Amino acid sequence: MPNPEFEFDCIRRVLAGDKRLFHDLIRPCERSIYFLLYSLLKNETEAEDVAQETVIKVYQNLDKFRGESQFRTWVLSIARNEGLARLRKIGNRREDSLEAESDEQTGDYTPAILTNWREIPAEALEQKELGAILRRAIEGLPEIYRNVVLLRDIEEMDIRETGAALGISEASVKVRLHRARAMLQRVLAPQLKGFAPAKRRWLGGRA
């Protein structure tokens, strides 16, 4: 989790010449940088490459950080710009459609209708298959929903920071998050049922 006091102190010291502290400054942001770029580029190698370019750019521009947003938010907006530049460079036109779907557009966000949902405990993630199902569902979301889910639900950033990093309003974050979660519930609920712990047999559960 970001710690603004630590960050400000670190930045001051790095700029004063204690450069190696930059390693500690960037470490808490690594995961978010990578997954934001992975969401954008959908390719591990490209995401890692652009992540490296991003941190170098952050280092070279550290004196431009004004502290008007959280450090991680600033870093992620650089990552996003670098990622979009890479998309243009590799001639991927997908970027053009990123904002094509407006937040006003209505869609069918009816959830999967079910009853008797039984909670899937986190321990079930020991089964590799469950993780794969969850990843596939998230990767299958349209880009504008996927990056909101990645920052908000996976990197656990708040609504404000998510909006600032993606350059969208807090209202848009909420709308997209709602739709994304509804899509995930619809896709995942039927698939996940099999991962619920078996009911005790004398209560009439599955054999």
Added chain:
Amino acid sequence: MRIDCKHVWEHISAYIDNDVDPVLRAEIDRHLETCEICSAVLDSTRNVVILIADDRVFELPAGFSERLHERIERELEESGESDPQI
């Protein structure tokens, strides 16, 4: 005012984030007490949100951090003794 299932679904995400006003929250809670479907929709959505947040779902590629810091180290060395920011 009685709210229907569709109305509840529209607020599920905000409800999970505790971002609905108290009056609406009370309405939703009242609906959930008697609606098995909406309770299951809420529970399953919340369960999905919790599961995807688990670090085991999305892991960094092996060696990502080491390679990143090696790259940083090279940049620090190349930037030499004189600090370009000053």
